Amino acid sequence: xxxxxxxxxxxxxxxxxxxxxxxxxxxxxxxxxxxxxxxxxxxxxxxxxxxxxxxxxxxxxxxxxxxxxxxxxxxxxxxxxxxxxxxxxxxxxxxxxxxxxxxxxxxxxxxxxxxxxxxxxxxxxxxxxxxxxxxxxxx
Amino acid sequence: xxxxxxxxxxxxxxxxxxxxxxxxxxxxxxxxxxxxxxxxxxxxxxxxxxxxxxxxxxxxxxxxxxxxxxxxxxxxxxxxxxxxxxxxxxxxxxxxxxxxxxxxxxxxxxxxxxxxxxxxxxxxxxxxxxxxxxxxxxx
Amino acid sequence: xxxxxxxxxxxxxxxxxxxxxxxxxxxxxxxxxxxxxxxxxxxxxxxxxxxxxxxxxxxxxxxxxxxxxxxxxxxxxxxxxxxxxxxxxxxxxxxxxxxxxxxxxxxxxxxxxxxxxxxxxxxxxxxxxxxxxxxxxxx
Amino acid sequence: xxxxxxxxxxxxxxxxxxxxxxxxxxxxxxxxxxxxxxxxxxxxxxxxxxxxxxxxxxxxxxxxxxxxxxxxxxxxxxxxxxxxxxxxxxxxxxxxxxxxxxxxxxxxxxxxxxxxxxxxxxxxxxxxxxxxxxxxxxx
Amino acid sequence: xxxxxxxxxxxxxxxxxxxxxxxxxxxxxxxxxxxxxxxxxxxxxxxxxxxxxxxxxxxxxxxxxxxxxxxxxxxxxxxxxxxxxxxxxxxxxxxxxxxxxxxxxxxxxxxxxxxxxxxxxxxxxxxxxxxxxxxxxxx
Amino acid sequence: xxxxxxxxxxxxxxxxxxxxxxxxxxxxxxxxxxxxxxxxxxxxxxxxxxxxxxxxxxxxxxxxxxxxxxxxxxxxxxxxxxxxxxxxxxxxxxxxxxxxxxxxxxxxxxxxxxxxxxxxxxxxxxxxxxxxxxxxxxx
Numbered sequence: 001x002x003x004x005x006x007x008x009x010x011x012x013x014x015x016x017x018x019x020x021x022x023x024x025x026x027x028x029x030x031x032x033x034x035x036x037x038x039x040x041x042x043x044x045x046x047x048x049x050x051x052x053x054x055x056x057x058x059x060x061x062x063x064x065x066x067x068x069x070x071x072x073x074x075x076x077x078x079x080x081x082x083x084x085x086x087x088x089x090x091x092x093x094x095x096x097x098x099x100x101x102x103x104x105x106x107x108x109x110x111x112x113x114x115x116x117x118x119x120x121x122x123x124x125x126x127x128x129x130x131x132x133x134x135x136x137x138x139x
Numbered sequence: 140x141x142x143x144x145x146x147x148x149x150x151x152x153x154x155x156x157x158x159x160x161x162x163x164x165x166x167x168x169x170x171x172x173x174x175x176x177x178x179x180x181x182x183x184x185x186x187x188x189x190x191x192x193x194x195x196x197x198x199x200x201x202x203x204x205x206x207x208x209x210x211x212x213x214x215x216x217x218x219x220x221x222x223x224x225x226x227x228x229x230x231x232x233x234x235x236x237x238x239x240x241x242x243x244x245x246x247x248x249x250x251x252x253x254x255x256x257x258x259x260x261x262x263x264x265x266x267x268x269x270x271x272x273x274x275x276x277x278x
Numbered sequence: 279x280x281x282x283x284x285x286x287x288x289x290x291x292x293x294x295x296x297x298x299x300x301x302x303x304x305x306x307x308x309x310x311x312x313x314x315x316x317x318x319x320x321x322x323x324x325x326x327x328x329x330x331x332x333x334x335x336x337x338x339x340x341x342x343x344x345x346x347x348x349x350x351x352x353x354x355x356x357x358x359x360x361x362x363x364x365x366x367x368x369x370x371x372x373x374x375x376x377x378x379x380x381x382x383x384x385x386x387x388x389x390x391x392x393x394x395x396x397x398x399x400x401x402x403x404x405x406x407x408x409x410x411x412x413x414x415x416x417x
Numbered sequence: 418x419x420x421x422x423x424x425x426x427x428x429x430x431x432x433x434x435x436x437x438x439x440x441x442x443x444x445x446x447x448x449x450x451x452x453x454x455x456x457x458x459x460x461x462x463x464x465x466x467x468x469x470x471x472x473x474x475x476x477x478x479x480x481x482x483x484x485x486x487x488x489x490x491x492x493x494x495x496x497x498x499x500x501x502x503x504x505x506x507x508x509x510x511x512x513x514x515x516x517x518x519x520x521x522x523x524x525x526x527x528x529x530x531x532x533x534x535x536x537x538x539x540x541x542x543x544x545x546x547x548x549x550x551x552x553x554x555x556x
Numbered sequence: 557x558x559x560x561x562x563x564x565x566x567x568x569x570x571x572x573x574x575x576x577x578x579x580x581x582x583x584x585x586x587x588x589x590x591x592x593x594x595x596x597x598x599x600x601x602x603x604x605x606x607x608x609x610x611x612x613x614x615x616x617x618x619x620x621x622x623x624x625x626x627x628x629x630x631x632x633x634x635x636x637x638x639x640x641x642x643x644x645x646x647x648x649x650x651x652x653x654x655x656x657x658x659x660x661x662x663x664x665x666x667x668x669x670x671x672x673x674x675x676x677x678x679x680x681x682x683x684x685x686x687x688x689x690x691x692x693x694x695x
Numbered sequence: 696x697x698x699x700x701x702x703x704x705x706x707x708x709x710x711x712x713x714x715x716x717x718x719x720x721x722x723x724x725x726x727x728x729x730x731x732x733x734x735x736x737x738x739x740x741x742x743x744x745x746x747x748x749x750x751x752x753x754x755x756x757x758x759x760x761x762x763x764x765x766x767x768x769x770x771x772x773x774x775x776x777x778x779x780x781x782x783x784x785x786x787x788x789x790x791x792x793x794x795x796x797x798x799x800x801x802x803x804x805x806x807x808x809x810x811x812x813x814x815x816x817x818x819x820x821x822x823x824x825x826x827x828x829x830x831x832x833x834x
Binding site: 016018020029030031093094095096097098099101102129130131132133134135136 | 557558559560561562563564604609612613614615616618619620
């Protein structure tokens with residue numbers, strides 16, 4: 001078995017806010033991220049699939065196909081968007097790096113699963129070069 | 140003469156929109172950047188000063204002082220902010236990479252000038268690792 | 279005046295060989311680069327234009343337009359190509375980093391010039407992250 | 418147990434082609450990579466060994482030795498080479514990133530195994546900063 | 557379960573020397589690293605914690621808290637220090653990348669453990685961008 | 696005219712200290728850098744030469760020669776050394792990034808000058824990825 005990884009980037013806005021809390025508590029817990037005008041990042045999405053290389057093509061998956069899947073399932077929804085205001089899964093869930101990694105997994109996994117062949121092995125989201133979250137699905 | 144450069148990063152939201160235009164023209168000219176919900180970036184601010192190294196300290200400027208100036212004059216205003224909505228110089232000016240570089244220069248130049256010694260030589264703003272603007276002041 | 283820079287990457291093969299020399303001299307001068315089977319690099323093309331930001335849009339140039347120009351004028355010819363065998367300007371000129379930078383300038387300059395507005399200021403070619411050539415045209 | 422990793426780079430050419438297929442099918446499956454003139458990359462080889470640090474030296478392995486092994490076993494064969502035309506294991510196997518990772522493992526594993534001490538834990542090949550394959554051997 | 561990672565950097569000096577050996581053997585085994593005047597690196601400390609995102613905040617841990625823990629437990633002791641001469645755990649242990657990773661784990665693990673919630677999953681130390689050690693604790 | 700640049704790295708220790716000052720003043724001016732045990736960095740030396748590409752080879756200079764010059768003139772003296780204690784030019788001059796850039800220029804310029812052909816155009820020293828000094832000689 002071998003793992004094959006592809007990266008892509010997207011730029012998005014977000015803020016951290018819990019509607020059930022008063023403003024003071026939001027500011028205390030979330031600090032500068034609680035600014036309701038939003039702030040943003042250049043995120044990196046890193047997708048890893050695992051499988052056997054095809055004996056003829058040498059591909060675990062076709063990287064052009066994987067790029068298309070990443071763009072259609074994740075970047076089309078997240079890039080140049082305000083995650084809280086425009087992406088359904090963050091309407092009531094705080095778009096932390098952790099939650100974005102899980103949400104991207106949920107978007108990618110059924111499509112990669114239904115294609116047969118390789119399985120989704122890992123999703124990483126970098127919020128900055130210094131901070132990233134990694135999700136491998138539920139065991 | 141020698142040039143000394145320091146980098147710092149900030150995360151901010153922005154959008155591109157000209158109030159004098161109808162929505163269609165904004166979308167045609169600015170594409171996905173015209174999304175009024177905003178999107179964001181991890182910007183890099185790169186500040187270069189020029190001067191002679193002090194013969195005793197070997198410093199063109201004290202880099203701790205330069206870091207403080209960058210944080211107080213630029214990052215305190217831009218980091219975790221929505222540039223269009225919260226930064227005065229972008230209320231009526233589109234916060235393109237070019238205009239952010241000029242605005243950061245205008246914030247930094249009087250402070251560095253009044254400190255004596257080195258002069259501000261160059262400001263670079265990276266919007267992504269692939270796109271940056273550089274300003275050297277008016278000749 | 280402000281400078282605006284955009285980067286793009288391409289992957290290509292090349293070798294260093296002077297037809298007028300015997301093999302021994304080619305190997306002596308060009309070392310491992312004289313291998314006629316070719317070897318390759320992930321090149322980075324970095325294009326800088328200089329001008330005034332448009333007072334309405336804040337653009338020195340439209341970065342989408344610049345991306346299209348870079349792709350049409352340079353990447354379409356160089357990416358996934360063997361520079362010696364498939365690119366006209368390297369049929370009789372060794373495709374060193376220096377010569378690729380000059381050749382990319384010659385491809386880009388007339389198009390950017392004829393568009394009016396900003397002028398081409400600088401072309402950089404990175405052969406690896408450790409080696410790059412920079413050309414600013416003939417003064 | 419601790420893992421120790423070292424990186425090195427090499428520049429090589431390759432193409433994707435299956436002799437059993439007509440040209441049309443090669444172009445359809447492999448796209449621009451099917452260009453028989455070849456194209457190239459700056460590859461990164463990342464080798465990880467696992468073991469206990471020696472209580473006296475603090476070394477899992479001597480990193481100078483590991484560098485020599487990587488150069489002798491992999492870089493001497495791959496660097497500044499055309500992988501399809503000059504490297505035995507790719508004469509009949511498409512040199513995809515996946516297959517290069519497996520081939521590098523096969524070159525490194527017996528040498529590291531026979532040295533005793535640490536075992537080879539992981540080989541990564543980066544074709545570009547955006548694409549990499551990782552192999553951990555057969556379980 | 558999800559893993560969340562944060563990076564920080566520190567600058568330190570070290571040398572490799574075993575007091576029980578004569579100088580010749582130290583130089584033979586440790587090469588240029590045996591220079592008793594010391595040499596130094598910009599190290600990167602990369603800390604990974606594993607847990608469930610809090611359903612309200614979306615945090616596996618509060619990244620500001622993790623930053624503070626990393627600074628207080630590791631950087632305060634290692635940054636701008638000579639590891640052999642000023643850090644207790646390297647008085648009699650060679651400060652190789654491997655040993656620094658283990659030592660940083662031992663500093664961080666009790667604090668993260670006692671906080672409840674997420675557990676320390678992985679510590680990486682990069683000595684240079686080309687060399688890093690990774691420790692996951694004793695199974 | 697074209698500029699060609701090559702990078703190399705070295706690891707060294709240093710401290711900032713002025714013998715003419717009492718300890719208190721050294722600590723006040725130089726902060727943590729005044730630690731006499733030293734601390735260290737992975738420095739990057741970036742050397743730029745300017746000239747015309749040779750019409751036959753396409754070289755401004757032979758990059759293998761430039762690498763050898765950088766290693767012989769700078770890295771052999773600085774790498775794995777304590778700059779204050781082992782490098783003559785820093786015995787009485789504080790090894791700031793600025794002064795290291797000037798010192799590297801002085802080491803490189805006569806050798807490149809005496810080779811004829813290209814001239815030394817620029818020396819950059821990166822102390823970290825965030826801080827660098829650039830020297831272009833005396834006009």
